[in-house]
Amino acid sequence: MSDMSEAKAGAPITRNGITIDDTFAEAFGMSASGLIITADTAKWARQSALTMTGFGTSVIGCGAECGIDYEVPPEDTPDGRPGVRVLIFGFAPQLVEDQMKNRVGQCVLTSPGSACFNGVESSEKISLSGGPRFFGDGWQISRKLGKKRYWRVPVMDGEFVIEDKAGVVTDAVGGGNMLVVGENRAGVLETCELAVEAISKVRDVITPFPGGIVRSGSKVGSKYGAPASTNDAFCPVLRGAVDSQLGEQDKCVLEIVIDGLTSHSVGDATKAGLAAVLEAGPSRGVRRISAGNYGGNLGQHHYHLKDYLP
Amino acid sequence: MSALKLKLRAEPSQRVDLSQLSPDKLAASSIAEIEKLVIAEGKKPITVGDCFAVSGDPSGALHFEGGSEKLDFVGADNVGEIIVEGDVGSYAGRQMKFGSLEIRGNAGSALASNLRGGQIVVRGNAGDRIGHPRSGEKDGIAGGTVIVMGDAGDFASERMRRGTLIVKGNIGKYAGARMMGGTIFAEKGLSEGAGTQMRRGTLIGPTLERQLATFVDCGTHDLLIVKIMERFWRDTIGDLAPPVITKAPRRLMGDMSGIGKGEILLTAG
Numbered sequence: 324m325s326d327m328s329e330a331k332a333g334a335p336i337t338r339n340g341i342t343i344d345d346t347f348a349e350a351f352g353m354s355a356s357g358l359i360i361t362a363d364t365a366k367w368a369r370q371s372a373l374t375m376t377g378f379g380t381s382v383i384g385c386g387a388e389c390g391i392d393y394e395v396p397p398e399d400t401p402d403g404r405p406g407v408r409v410l411i412f413g414f415a416p417q418l419v420e421d422q423m424k425n426r427v428g429q430c431v432l433t434s435p436g437s438a439c440f441n442g443v444e445s446s447e448k449i450s451l452s453g454g455p456r457f458f459g460d461g462w463q464i465s466r467k468l469g470k471k472r473y474w475r476v477p478v479m480d481g482e483f484v485i486e487d488k489a490g491v492v493t494d495a496v497g498g499g500n501m502l503v504v505g506e507n508r509a510g511v512l513e514t515c516e517l518a519v520e521a522i523s524k525v526r527d528v529i530t531p532f533p534g535g536i537v538r539s540g541s542k543v544g545s546k547y548g549a550p551a552s553t554n555d556a557f558c559p560v561l562r563g564a565v566d567s568q569l570g571e572q573d574k575c576v577l578e579i580v581i582d583g584l585t586s587h588s589v590g591d592a593t594k595a596g597l598a599a600v601l602e603a604g605p606s607r608g609v610r611r612i613s614a615g616n617y618g619g620n621l622g623q624h625h626y627h628l629k630d631y632l633p
Numbered sequence: 634m635s636a637l638k639l640k641l642r643a644e645p646s647q648r649v650d651l652s653q654l655s656p657d658k659l660a661a662s663s664i665a666e667i668e669k670l671v672i673a674e675g676k677k678p679i680t681v682g683d684c685f686a687v688s689g690d691p692s693g694a695l696h697f698e699g700g701s702e703k704l705d706f707v708g709a710d711n712v713g714e715i716i717v718e719g720d721v722g723s724y725a726g727r728q729m730k731f732g733s734l735e736i737r738g739n740a741g742s743a744l745a746s747n748l749r750g751g752q753i754v755v756r757g758n759a760g761d762r763i764g765h766p767r768s769g770e771k772d773g774i775a776g777g778t779v780i781v782m783g784d785a786g787d788f789a790s791e792r793m794r795r796g797t798l799i800v801k802g803n804i805g806k807y808a809g810a811r812m813m814g815g816t817i818f819a820e821k822g823l824s825e826g827a828g829t830q831m832r833r834g835t836l837i838g839p840t841l842e843r844q845l846a847t848f849v850d851c852g853t854h855d856l857l858i859v860k861i862m863e864r865f866w867r868d869t870i871g872d873l874a875p876p877v878i879t880k881a882p883r884r885l886m887g888d889m890s891g892i893g894k895g896e897i898l899l900t901a902g
């Protein structure tokens with residue numbers, strides 16, 4: 324979610340009947356880790372992953388931004404069962420570790436038949452089993468295979484297996500974004516769904532908001548002292564009352580936020596999302612694509628929309 | 634691949650200590666220097682040149698052509714690649730850290746003593762006390778993988794801490810005694826005394842000759858960790874990996890005379 328105070332910078336570009344603002348998405352450096360959650364069936368691996376990544380939309384209010392990266396086929400998981408890779412982003416490795424400890428302990432350990440493995444290879448590690456393994460109350464045992472240690476925690480359906488450490492990267496990116504502007508909510512939402520679907524095919528990225536889509540884009544600060552508040556410049560119902568960024572026909576704006584393990588992956592996701600929106604065209608009422616930024620002074624990563632057009 | 638070849642001239646007249654002969658230690662030496670290394674002290678010291686015809690490239694792998702049960706400490710502290718075309722004596726592969734040691738014959742006692750890492754393959758049989766810790770050492774095998782294609786003697790992997798021992802033939806008594814971690818896979822079954830006083834670790838085999846009274850039967854269970862171990866072995870040792878376990882193994886926990894966090898998995902159910 325981002326401030327749009329200086330969204331427009333130059334002449335817009337038009338492609339397939341949709342206007343692309345000459346602006347950029349401003350994103351921030353973050354720490355991130357990843358897990359591979361497996362289960363007896365793909366359904367339960369996904370259920371566990373969904374539960375663990377729930378309430379993981381914004382690092383400000385949720386402590387972490389989490390989401391499913393992709394489904395891992397059995398031949399690529401450590402235990403040969405269906406798996407799901409989830410990514411978790413936070414401001415610092417310790418904060419990511421704290422979030423993983425709670426989320427794995429409450430949502431993966433508890434999920435029938437689940438197991439949990441490191442999903443990011445990195446020289447820097449954080450504890451993955453640090454909390455959950457002590458649920459074993461002394462009956463937990465470990466097994467070291469090569470350089471990896473696994474913990475076996477007795478539970479009522481057998482054993483919960485969890486890897487001891489997870490890799491963490493400190494050059495991840497959070498807050499890549501695009502704003503899809505249109506004439507009606509249903510059409511904009513449908514188009515955003517196509518964009519999120521396209522982004523989901525890009526590895527190492529997540530779109531952490533519900534279904535990958537945000538309707539409550541925000542600006543920095545609030546008259547009440549909160550860290551963020553509604554992005555009034557992009558609220559259609561305030562168009563006449565504020566310094567609006569919207570035209571008369573703009574009735575709905577939805578945002579897609581992208582977090583990635585690398586800046587390159589966020590760029591690839593931006594490209595995939597833009598391509599999907601442009602391919603969908605204006606038939607559903609989408610008129611324009613913009614992006615959120617803070618004038619370029621806060622975030623280290625800038626993704627100029629024109630550089631990512633198909 | 635280039636290799637330094639040591640062709641055994643004849644059976645040594647006494648036991649020789651080959652712990653100086655590992656690829657990393659010899660890499661910077663000339664053939665002449667290697668030939669002068671003393672491998673048995675005494676009234677009449679024995680040198681490498683007395684025992685072996687030395688040729689090849691010292692910067693590569695080490696290849697022994699011919700073996701003898703009098704060749705002790707072959708591959709000790711090894712971090713490279715060593716192949717022995719024949720038998721070796723005691724303490725082969727002692728405290729190896731990584732790399733590989735392949736013995737295309739039989740190994741004497743205390744194979745892989747206090748092994749730290751790497752892979753040892755014995756194509757023949759191995760003697761008693763595989764992994765044996767020497768006086769003052771806390772651990773037996775503390776990492777790495779040992780594969781014995783033939784039979785193994787008594788007290789295999791006593792005081793094991795980490796790593797894997799796979800025995801494809803018969804294994805002697807008291808395998809995994811006083812074990813503290815790691816895995817022993819006895820493909821033809823475990824003998825009497827297996828796991829005596831073990832604290833942690835896993836012994837796997839189709840059968841157990843006689844269950845100790847201090848082990849408790851926890852029933853048959855599909856254990857995920859078995860699948861993870863199988864995948865790890867398949868990825869690291871390929872065709873040498875033990876057979877896939879198709880049936881839920883019976884889990885015995887023990888030794889309950891101690892902390893009882895070890896387990897014996899009986900794959901025949």
